[in-house]
Structures are given as structure tokens and as C-alpha cells.
Amino acid sequence: MNRSKQDQSLFFKFMIPYMIVLLIPLLIGLITYRGTVEMIEKEVVNNNMTLLRQSKETLDRRLAEVETVSNQMATDTRVMQFQTIREPFEGANTYRVMETRKGLYDYGLSNHFISGSYLLFKRSGLALSSKLTYTLPDFFNHVLTYPDMDYSAWYSLLLDRHYNKTYLPARQVVLSGEARSMVTYVQSLGYPGFEQGAVVTLIRNEEIVKLLRGLDVSDGGWAYVADDKGQMISYVASRKDQTPERIETLAEEGAYLDPASGMMVTYTTSEANKWTYVVVQSPQVVLGKVHYIKKLTIAIVFAALALGCLIAGLLAYRNSRPLRSLMRTVHERLPAESPRTRDAYRLLHHSFSALLDRNKELHSTLVEQAPLLRASFFERLFKGEFGNESDTDTGFRHLGLRLEGGLYAVGLVRLGGEPTERTTDLLHELSASRLRIKDVFAQLADGTGYAHDMEDDKLALLFIGMHDDEERFRDEIDRRLSSLRRNLKLGVRIVFAVGGIYRTLPEAAHSYEEARQALYIHKWDSRADVIWSGDCPNTALGYYYPADTETRLFHLVRAGEDEEMRKLFDWLYRENFVERQLSIPMLRLLVHDVSGSIVKLLDQVQVAEEEVGFSVKSIVDHTDSPEKAERYFIALSDVLQTICDRINERKKSHNARLSDTIVAMIHAEYGNADFSLTAVAEQVNHSEAYLSQFFKGQIGINFFEYLETVRMEEAHRLLSDSGGLAVREIAARVGYSSSNTFCRAFKRFHGVSTTVYRQAGRCNEYGKA
Known part of the structure; x- marks a missing residue:
């Protein structure tokens, strides 16, 4: 039974190297497979990223055209003047309707991305384009209808909110009787809270979808474009009934594998408007080639492993057979107490020789490491890491040190006086001085003391007394330090500090701490070259930090x-x-x-x-x-x-936010006659005096000058309207409770009265007095 086990052991010893050699190509194949997977993933991600970037750049240009078109319409002088008209078909207002329409251009004729642009006015209740004029209800019924909304909801969506370059997600609309999918761009006319109308531009959603069609979203994937608020503007999915999920992006651009769904997500972000372009693909689409390679690789690996195991087994059996035969012969001839080896004599000879060589190597290593072990021992001793004498006895006996004694004390040596800047020359001088001190101290101590390096300019000296008389031991230390000083011929000053005397070696840590404190105190008493901790002044004075x-x-x-x-x-x-x-x-x-x-x-x-x-x-x-x-x-x-x-x-950062908040409040509340710096102070929780000084420092003019400027600009706009309001009504709208106060402020600001200003504006507009 034992011989059979030995034969099996030999067989497996030969078999294992063959198996290791066999595993090498298998590992190479695995590494190649992983590299192929990563390469294909990178290829798919790079293709998707390229298409997304192209779509992003194209859509950015198109959206910039849309915003330019809408901005031109919104800032047109005739459009701005038409916002305040209430009766568009009375008197000269009919002429203004025609003039406003003539100034509009049908951008849908030259831009296939835009289906049409329309002006919607709240006061006049009209909808204008280059080709049509409708009342808002007729415009809703005959031109632009949202099937899922009635007129009031449609009106509230487009005209009762303030939009600034806002895109509404793609939805089904009925445009001139034809059902189309459109993305709606809305730019409000007027100010927040004083919306006068809106510029509505319809963008063909199919043009956006065309940009996303180049992405492979089959097998449950999807791609979409989302604005900077995360609102999905347009999308394309593998199934018509599929509702895409919005994916959280991790950075401006990148790709990752979603652990929840297992889908590959590739995304990029537009620098122009912070819109996000995302494609989500099924693993089957991304890793289709990888799965084929995986199946092929697994088949080849298993076939190669089976064949390799068979060949390895045959080779191991054949090559181990002679050794097994020899081992059986040796075990049959060796005595029972002898080791079961092939050649006992030679084995013993070689084993003993190897053991001696190893012993010499270990001894040599121990001698080389002795200084480091000794330094570690003293570091632990001075830090108080030895809890009792048995620990220290084990340590110094293992290192061959003679540390038995009746009394112990630790001294510190500082070279060069107070610490200074460490130059290379000074460090070399200090190193040489430390070596000289250790040599001389070892000669003087004669086995009753040891020196240990602490820092560049410090050494620790362990004094061992072979008796129990403390006064005598102190005299011995003083004599030894005096002899040490006489025998040293150094170019630097030496300062000694000695701690208390203790009776056990572990207590040397206390003496070391006392010596350190005494050395520190020396900088207040630089005249002494040797200082005992017991002779130091009282250092129990508390620190000052009330x-x-x-x-x-x-x-x-x-x-x-x-x-x-x-x-x-x-x-x-x-x-x-x-x-x-x-x-x-x-x-x-x-x-x-x-x-x-x-x-x-x-x-x-x-x-x-x-x-x-x-x-x-x-x-x-x-x-x-x-x-x-x-x-x-x-x-x-x-x-x-x-x-x-x-x-x-x-x-x-807080000052910038506070400044923006105050300016926004002025533009929102300038029409309120009760609006003042006091109201702002209450809102932002600051004093009026602080806000007045702060606003002047941030904006350049004081709060009341800025408020008056905003009010006068709005008054200028209202007075420029030839069919506008009375001066009394304008004064109330821009925040003046009295028309007389308003007129005085207007003349002071513009240099002319409101009457003269209005008359001059009418003359310029109609060419008559």
C-alpha cells in the first residue's frame, strides 16, 4: 500500500509540470480572448461616439439657426411695437398688421429643419406668419393643434408662461390639417411676469430622428437627445411601442455598462447648450462577435485540454517509471530505520553538507543584521515597549549584549548646540563626530554602557551601574562624561543631558524621557554643557490658551x-x-x-x-x-x-449670488411703487446700510440709481409706442405713485419732458408733427 502511494506521488510529480506547461497556452488564449472583447467593445463605443458627435454637431448648428431666426423675429422693431396693440383692425393698426407680416420671412422654404415660425400676441389675440393672419382660436383650430389639448390648455402652455430659448419635447401636432411629429421652440415676448406673446418655431422631429438612425438600437435598444434639464427632446427606439428610459450620465462624455440592465450606454454632451446625446444598446448588439469568439474559444480550449491531459499522462507515466523502479530497489535494501531514499550514504553526505552551508549562511546573515536588530532593540527600550525584565533579558541575550546591572540611566548627547540648517558639510561632520563619540564611549564603558544613534545631531547613552549606590553611580557617570569630553577632539560643541537613575532596565524609558526634557530646557540655559534632569528648573508651568x-x-x-x-x-x-x-x-x-x-x-x-x-x-x-x-x-x-x-x-462666490439676486428682484419688482431697499433687505436678511454699500461696490452705482434706470428704460419703451398709454398709466406701470413725480424723474433722466419725448417719437415714426 505504501509503495503504491509512493508510485502515485511520483506519477503526479511528473504530471504537474506537464499540466503547468499545458496551462501556459490556455492562459495566453484567455488573455487574447479578453483583449479581443475589450477591442470590440472599444470599437463599438468609438463608432457610437463618432455618430453621436456628428449628430451633436449637426443638431447644434440647426438649433443655432432656429434660435437666430426666432431672435430676429422677437427683436424686430415692428414686432416689439405690435405687442402693445389691443385692437389690431382699428384705424392704422390694420396697416401695422400688414407691415409686421411683410417683415416676416418664411424660413421653412429654405430650411427643411424648420416647418414654420409664428408670432403669437396676447393683447391683440393674433397669430402672424409671413403667409397668414389668424385670431388665436382660429389659429389653434386651423393651423397648429395639439390633439391632446383644448384651446385653453394650449393657450396656457404657450402664452401664460415665460420661455427663454425653450424647447418642448417632440409630440404629435396637427399642422394645417396634417398630423406631424414636431419639436416646439418657444421664445416669449416681454418680461417674466409681463409676457406679451411668443415666437413659436416648429422643428421637424423626423430631421432629428434621421440623425439618430445611424445608431444600432435593435434588440431593445434606444437613443435619445435630452436637454440640460434632463427632459427628453427626441428619441428613437427599436420598437414603436417602446418608451425609452432616461439614463444618468456620469461625465461630459463617456461609455459604461449599466449594471442594472446590462445595457451598454454611450453618451456625449454638447458644449453649446449642455444637451446630452445618449445611445443605449443591448449586449447582444455590442458583443455579438464576442459571443461567437467565446464559443469558438471554449470549444478549442476544452479539446486542447483533453488532448493535452492525455499526452501529459502518457509522458508522466513513461518518464516516472525508471525512478519508481529505482526507489523500490533502494527501499528494499535500506535498513528499516534509514530514510527511504534512493542512496542513503550520498543523500546523508549531501544533506549534511547542505545543512552546514545553510548554517553558515544563517550565521553570516545574523552577523550582518545584528546592528539593525540592536538599533531596533534600543529604540523599543527607550520608547518603553518592554513591559517587564523578562522581555528585555530575552532581547539582549539574543543580541549578545551585557545589560545586567543594579542601576540604569540614559543620557543624551547633542552635537553643535542649537539645531541649525542642515548642510551637506555639516551632516558629514556630525556623522564623523557621532562615530568618534561611540568609539571613545565604548572604550570608557568597557561593557557597562552603550551608545545608540537617535538623530543627525543626537546620540543616546545607556549607563549601567554594577552596584546599587545611586550617588556613586552619578559620580561615575560624571567622571565618564568628563573623560569622554577630554578624549574627544571635535570641531563642534557637545551638550550632555542625563535623566534619572532607575533600578530596572525597562525603567530606562523614563530616564530617556527625562533626558530629552533636560536637553530641551538647555536652550534656556545654554551656559551648561552637562545638565541632569533632577537639576532642571520646575517645568510644571501650564500652557497659555484661555x-x-x-x-x-x-x-x-x-x-x-x-x-x-x-x-x-x-x-x-x-x-x-x-x-x-x-x-x-x-x-x-x-x-x-x-x-x-x-x-x-x-x-x-x-x-x-x-x-x-x-x-x-x-x-x-x-x-x-x-x-x-x-x-x-x-x-x-x-x-x-x-x-x-x-x-x-x-x-x-456668495457676493456674486447676492448681487444677481438683487438685480433680479429689481427687474421683477420695478413696477411696484412700494418696492425699495428695505424690501430687498428683508428678503435677503441683510441690513439696508450693508446692502447699499455692497450694491455700490458690486455694480458701480447705488441701488436707487439702478432702480431708476430700469424704470426709465421701461418708460422709454412705453412712451415710444405711438398708440400707447397715457402718462398717468405709464407712471403707475413703472413704479411711480404720482405722475408728477414720474415726469420730474423722466425729465431729469432724459433731459426732456414726457410730452416732448412722445411727440418727437411720433414725428420720427410717421414723418409728421
Whole structure:
């Protein structure tokens, strides 16, 4: 049974490489198949994108023609004058009807995209084109009828709303007795709330559909054009009874596979009017070729796999047969306790030689890694990561260090005095100095001390006392440091700081922290070259950051006053880092407190931490030294500066929106005699004084001058109408409660009275006084 299992094992060992070799062409085929699928998908998407872009460009040009035609009609002087006529067939008004019609051109004769353009007037109740004049009811009944609407709904749709370059989706209409599918373009005459009529242009929907017919929408697909509000203007679908669904687009242009429906969506957006052109295709259409290739590939793969497995099995059996025979012979001749191998002696010889070689390699690797492991051990020791003495015993014995003793202390060596700018020459000098100090200290310590690199200009010295007398141990450390200084011949200044004395090795982390604090305090007492933590002045003084200062800081940042904020922050820096000697925990609390204030501030002004590159955890976790605390504290001022910049950007955007809102209110309410700056202030929730100053700064003239300009422009238009209203009625329409007040304002603005202005306008129009 065992021999049979061994034979099977050998067979499979030979079989597996053959199978691996067999899988290589299969993987290549799979990669080729995937590449083919991607290539075909890209080809379909590129074709669709090309057709969509061509349709977009063509339709953009046609729509621009429509808007130009409608704009010419709407801005025609005769059309503008005709808007105020109420009785079109009385007196000279009949002549005006004819003159207005003569000025119209039948664009449908030269533009197959446009079926016709019509002018609809509310006051006169007429519908005009170059060929016809109808009353609005007759126009609805005989010319342009919406089958699903009665006259009142049709009238409300076209004339009771204000349209500005608005396209109504394609729908069935009856145009001069013929049912057609049309897209309706509507441009209102007059102002919002004072619509005088509309220019209605009918666009042949079949012309738009022709642009989309080049896209393959068979098998349940569809294509459509939607305006900038998502309203579907026109579409084409694979079935007549199919109602397309509007697809959410992800960007200006692109293609993606809709996970819900499995349909391929290709889309593009017009830069001219932000209309979206979308084609949605069935996977059968997009991947028809891919499915054929997939079936062919699967068939070839399975056939090749079956044939390959058969050949691999035959080869594995034939090639493993000699080895199986040899293994059976060896196992028959070897003793029972010997390994079941082909040649026990040679196997043992080679195995033992390989084991020795491997042992030498491991020893060599361990020697090479010893400095790194030793550095890692001291880093963990000084950070306090060893919880008990057994952990430290395991570590230093594994590294071959002699750290048993009765007392322990940690000293820090700083080279070059206070930190300065790190030049290349200075770094080389500091590196050489560190090596010299470590060599001399190792000779003086003689196994009772170790040096460890901390930073470019700092070393940590671990002192080990072989007794339990602390005073004696302190004297030994002082003597050792004095000997170290005498034996060193360096070009830079050396400062020593020593922490407290402790009786266990894990407590050396406390001594290290005390030495760091003592080294930090040295910058206030630069005369001393050796300072013990126990001799340092009291550093328990709390930091300065009262609540009223935090409130003032909040106010300055929210107001965007970055210069004043900088001054306040510089003052806080002087109070805490120059005037005070704070301990490392106290500095960490200070940075933590200011960071917390920034977090609260970010929440108040609704700015994300990612926008200003701020992370509380990163700052607090890395504030483990006085230098870093000082550096991070200064960095917090840059975060506040970034917040101020964001707030100032928002204020600029808010000012533009507020200015547009006020201007829109003036144009909408200028006819209201009670309309004033007070009403605007109540609407936008700002004081009148602020709005007056704000409007003057944004527009260039004050609020009342702008309001009077709008009113005078409308009065000018009404007075220019030869058959217009009385001066009293015009005054009421443009927002004056008294005609005398209106006349005085008109003369002050235009330089002539309303009577003279009207008479001059009539003379110019009719050529008579």
C-alpha cells in the first residue's frame, strides 16, 4: 500500500509540470480572448461616439439657426411695437398688421429643419406668419393643434408662461390639417411676469430622428437627445411601442455598462447648450462577435485540454517509471530505520553538507543584521515597549549584549548646540563626530554602557551601574562624561543631558524621557554643557490658551481676517514657547488643545480636514519631542491660514449670488411703487446700510440709481409706442405713485419732458408733427 502511494506521488510529480506547461497556452488564449472583447467593445463605443458627435454637431448648428431666426423675429422693431396693440383692425393698426407680416420671412422654404415660425400676441389675440393672419382660436383650430389639448390648455402652455430659448419635447401636432411629429421652440415676448406673446418655431422631429438612425438600437435598444434639464427632446427606439428610459450620465462624455440592465450606454454632451446625446444598446448588439469568439474559444480550449491531459499522462507515466523502479530497489535494501531514499550514504553526505552551508549562511546573515536588530532593540527600550525584565533579558541575550546591572540611566548627547540648517558639510561632520563619540564611549564603558544613534545631531547613552549606590553611580557617570569630553577632539560643541537613575532596565524609558526634557530646557540655559534632569528648573508651568483667546481666534478665522489671525497666533507662540518652559506632556496638551479648536472650527465653517491637509491623529501621535511640538504648533497656523482662504473664496462666490439676486428682484419688482431697499433687505436678511454699500461696490452705482434706470428704460419703451398709454398709466406701470413725480424723474433722466419725448417719437415714426 505504501509503495503504491509512493508510485502515485511520483506519477503526479511528473504530471504537474506537464499540466503547468499545458496551462501556459490556455492562459495566453484567455488573455487574447479578453483583449479581443475589450477591442470590440472599444470599437463599438468609438463608432457610437463618432455618430453621436456628428449628430451633436449637426443638431447644434440647426438649433443655432432656429434660435437666430426666432431672435430676429422677437427683436424686430415692428414686432416689439405690435405687442402693445389691443385692437389690431382699428384705424392704422390694420396697416401695422400688414407691415409686421411683410417683415416676416418664411424660413421653412429654405430650411427643411424648420416647418414654420409664428408670432403669437396676447393683447391683440393674433397669430402672424409671413403667409397668414389668424385670431388665436382660429389659429389653434386651423393651423397648429395639439390633439391632446383644448384651446385653453394650449393657450396656457404657450402664452401664460415665460420661455427663454425653450424647447418642448417632440409630440404629435396637427399642422394645417396634417398630423406631424414636431419639436416646439418657444421664445416669449416681454418680461417674466409681463409676457406679451411668443415666437413659436416648429422643428421637424423626423430631421432629428434621421440623425439618430445611424445608431444600432435593435434588440431593445434606444437613443435619445435630452436637454440640460434632463427632459427628453427626441428619441428613437427599436420598437414603436417602446418608451425609452432616461439614463444618468456620469461625465461630459463617456461609455459604461449599466449594471442594472446590462445595457451598454454611450453618451456625449454638447458644449453649446449642455444637451446630452445618449445611445443605449443591448449586449447582444455590442458583443455579438464576442459571443461567437467565446464559443469558438471554449470549444478549442476544452479539446486542447483533453488532448493535452492525455499526452501529459502518457509522458508522466513513461518518464516516472525508471525512478519508481529505482526507489523500490533502494527501499528494499535500506535498513528499516534509514530514510527511504534512493542512496542513503550520498543523500546523508549531501544533506549534511547542505545543512552546514545553510548554517553558515544563517550565521553570516545574523552577523550582518545584528546592528539593525540592536538599533531596533534600543529604540523599543527607550520608547518603553518592554513591559517587564523578562522581555528585555530575552532581547539582549539574543543580541549578545551585557545589560545586567543594579542601576540604569540614559543620557543624551547633542552635537553643535542649537539645531541649525542642515548642510551637506555639516551632516558629514556630525556623522564623523557621532562615530568618534561611540568609539571613545565604548572604550570608557568597557561593557557597562552603550551608545545608540537617535538623530543627525543626537546620540543616546545607556549607563549601567554594577552596584546599587545611586550617588556613586552619578559620580561615575560624571567622571565618564568628563573623560569622554577630554578624549574627544571635535570641531563642534557637545551638550550632555542625563535623566534619572532607575533600578530596572525597562525603567530606562523614563530616564530617556527625562533626558530629552533636560536637553530641551538647555536652550534656556545654554551656559551648561552637562545638565541632569533632577537639576532642571520646575517645568510644571501650564500652557497659555484661555477660552476668550480661542473665541477670538474663531471669530477672526470665520471673518477671513488672516492677518489678524496670524498676529494672535504669533502672540500665543511667544507666550508658550518663548516666555514659558513647558514640559513635553504640557506641550503635547497645548498642541492637542489647539488641534481640537481647529476641529471645532472646521465643523462650524463646514470645511473637511482633507481640504486643508489637517489630521489631528497625525499631529498628536507625532508630538513626542519639544522640537516637534514647536514645529507642529507653527504648522497649525498654516492650517488656519488655509481655512481663512477657503472662507474668503466662499465670500466671493456668495457676493456674486447676492448681487444677481438683487438685480433680479429689481427687474421683477420695478413696477411696484412700494418696492425699495428695505424690501430687498428683508428678503435677503441683510441690513439696508450693508446692502447699499455692497450694491455700490458690486455694480458701480447705488441701488436707487439702478432702480431708476430700469424704470426709465421701461418708460422709454412705453412712451415710444405711438398708440400707447397715457402718462398717468405709464407712471403707475413703472413704479411711480404720482405722475408728477414720474415726469420730474423722466425729465431729469432724459433731459426732456414726457410730452416732448412722445411727440418727437411720433414725428420720427410717421414723418409728421
